[in-house]
Amino acid sequence: MNRRFDGRGVAISMSVWNQWGAEVARFADADLQATPAEGRWIYQHHFDDGVYRVRVEIDGHLAYEAMIPLQPALF
DSSP: OOOOTTOOOEEEEEEEEOTTSOEEEEEEEEEEOSSOTTSOOOOOOOOOSEEEEEEEEETTEEEEEEEEEEOOOOO
16 A cells, blocks of 8 residues: 555555454554555455455545455465
């Protein structure tokens, strides 16, 4: 994510719901630095196989929303 022109952090929120509609993960930070000192930010969470709805908002605006299927990978 690119930095803001004014140098301030961004408000970000991410929610993930499973195929039954239960929220299984949530992350929010009202002052996230777009490029942290370590070079990037990562939010880790274990997800079982299934279909998930993911929604990401940046500064109160919808940035991403989609259904994502997770299943075993060959590699």
